[in-house]
Amino acid sequence: xxxxxxxxxxxxxxxxxxxxxxxxxxxxxxxxxxxxxxxxxxxxxxxxxxxxxxxxxxxxxxxxxxxxxxxxxxxxxxxxxxxxxxxxxxxxxxxxxxxxxxxxxxxxxxxxxxxxxxxxxxxxxxxxxxxxxxxxxxxxxxxxxxxxxxxxxxxxxxxxxxxxxxxxxxxxxxxxxxxxxxxxxxxxxxxxxxxxxxxxxxxxxxxxxxxxxxxxxxxxxxxxxxxxxxxxxxxxxxxxxxxxxxxxxxxxxxxxxxxxxxxxxxxxxxxxxxxxxxxxxxxxxxxxxxxxxxxxxxxxxxxxxxxxxxxxxxxxxxxxxxxxxxxxxxxxxxxxxxxxxxxxxxxxxxxxxxxxxxxxxxxxxxxxxxxxxxxxxxxxxxxxxxxxxxxxxxxxxxxxxxxxxxxxxxxxxxxxxxxxxxxxxxxxxxx
Numbered sequence: 001x002x003x004x005x006x007x008x009x010x011x012x013x014x015x016x017x018x019x020x021x022x023x024x025x026x027x028x029x030x031x032x033x034x035x036x037x038x039x040x041x042x043x044x045x046x047x048x049x050x051x052x053x054x055x056x057x058x059x060x061x062x063x064x065x066x067x068x069x070x071x072x073x074x075x076x077x078x079x080x081x082x083x084x085x086x087x088x089x090x091x092x093x094x095x096x097x098x099x100x101x102x103x104x105x106x107x108x109x110x111x112x113x114x115x116x117x118x119x120x121x122x123x124x125x126x127x128x129x130x131x132x133x134x135x136x137x138x139x140x141x142x143x144x145x146x147x148x149x150x151x152x153x154x155x156x157x158x159x160x161x162x163x164x165x166x167x168x169x170x171x172x173x174x175x176x177x178x179x180x181x182x183x184x185x186x187x188x189x190x191x192x193x194x195x196x197x198x199x200x201x202x203x204x205x206x207x208x209x210x211x212x213x214x215x216x217x218x219x220x221x222x223x224x225x226x227x228x229x230x231x232x233x234x235x236x237x238x239x240x241x242x243x244x245x246x247x248x249x250x251x252x253x254x255x256x257x258x259x260x261x262x263x264x265x266x267x268x269x270x271x272x273x274x275x276x277x278x279x280x281x282x283x284x285x286x287x288x289x290x291x292x293x294x295x296x297x298x299x300x301x302x303x304x305x306x307x308x309x310x311x312x313x314x315x316x317x318x319x320x321x322x323x324x325x326x327x328x329x330x331x332x333x334x335x336x337x338x339x340x341x342x343x344x345x346x347x348x349x350x351x352x353x354x355x356x357x358x359x360x361x362x363x364x365x366x367x368x369x370x371x372x373x374x375x376x377x378x379x380x381x382x383x384x385x386x387x388x389x390x391x392x393x394x395x396x397x398x399x400x401x402x403x404x405x406x407x408x409x410x411x412x413x414x415x416x417x418x419x420x421x422x423x424x425x426x427x428x429x430x431x
Contacts, residue, residue: 081238082205084212086175086185087125089117095164102163103172107243107387111161111168122185122198124178126171127244128426130158130207131215138177150215157215160426167423181206217328225289230282233349234317237267239408239417242390248418253381255411258357260344261373261398262406262419264331264429265321268296268341279306296322299341308367315349320372331429333400342370345414354414373399375407394420403428 091104094114101114105125117123126132132139134147134154148157160169176182184204189197207213230236242248267284281288281296290297299322300306309318323332324339343364346355355363357377364371376383384390398404406421 080205081127081214081240082207082244083127083130083214084206084210085125085127085204086122086181086202086206088202089119089121089123092117092119093166095166100164102166102168105170105172106246107241107391108170109166109168110170110172111163111166112172116174117172122175124173124175124181124206126158126173126212128158128160128169129215130171131213132156132158133211133213136211138173142171148215150213160423162427167427169426178206178210180209225291225294227280227287227289229285230287231280233352234282234347235352235354236284237319237345239419242387242409242418242420245418248390249381249384249386254379256377256379257383257409257411258361258377259375259383260408260410261375261404262394262408262421263321263323263342263344263372263398264328264405264425265323265342266296266327268299268320268322279309281305295326295339299324299339303341303369305341305369308369311367312346312363316355317347317349318343318369319345319347329429331402331405331425332398333402340370342372344372344408345410345417356414357410357412360414372408377412380409390420391423394422395424396422 087105089103089105093102093104093109094100095102099114101112101116102109103112103117103123105123108125108127110125131148131150132142132155134140134143134156139156142156143154146156147154149155150157158171160167162168175185181201184206185197185201188201191197192200245252268281281290281294281300283296288294288296290301305318309316320341320343322339322341323334324330325334325336327339343360346360346363347353348355354360361371361374363369380390384393394404394406396404403425404422405425406419408417408419410417
């Protein structure tokens, strides 16, 4: 598998917050073993490039694993959702009466064909919201059974399902069904040894390699009403699911969190930018023009957000959800024509970090900007006893009396968050 050397290295440098001048190699002949969202993994560099590559890229394999675990607690983690990963089967559950079998992968349960997998097997796991392209023949049976469309292309969307009174989330394939991932697996073990090689591959994400995308509800918009993508100096909100955080209760059990309701809406940002004092309104993918028609701007103006944001001082981005009767099928139960915006975070552009939970709440209260409903402030191990208990407590009624989407947990300094989605909500919504 040959990929662009400069693109992958540059992405890695940006992700880790290191300064790095983009290389001009002239020809992308360097083989990168696996998508580089979090880990440098293993690089195989031609001799003629070793003199021009930044030193941290040509360390021997024994050092690579240390660079891969580089972390800076003073800055919020740049989370990128990993849709396709290699996992170890941690348990097998059976429903003999209905002849169903389920594999346990960390915090996930997936229904599988009987007697196909065993505890300890390494498998390829596709998380819910993965969109598998029809063009890849390995998924033809799935597409034939239930076809979805994303960006005008046909494929299969991985959803939550209820099977034998169990909530099943995700899709599993044997590792050897994917030669490209098996190659990364073998070469990683060869370079790092069996234990460290496995760890390195299990930390990678393979959706780019397989052409898998995240399924999102497409939003119709006039391209002439957009200035383009949102500014790059504002961190895109993306919270990890609790099931994907290893040893969650062991490592974070004594951490105090602000616990809020997870809202089913559109992500929105009001930002006063650094360059010219402009106040902009952005969704996850677009920086919108104020044209009198755009719903994002309409809600922002009704709440006087452009006026209020300038009272805060400094360059900030107020991040939250736009919810209402015409959004996401009105799963929250708003009255016809009712829309609003609720804040879940404030990004300090100058400091490149989130404001604390208390700062965010105080600013919203002072300026009368709606905040997402706060459930409470608790240590994780006081709120729930384990992962299953945490998932169970995500169930409940939301701010409008409807089944809520789930809960969001944010550390008091505002820098780390994770979410727990209600299984009942997932099944009801067909997610």
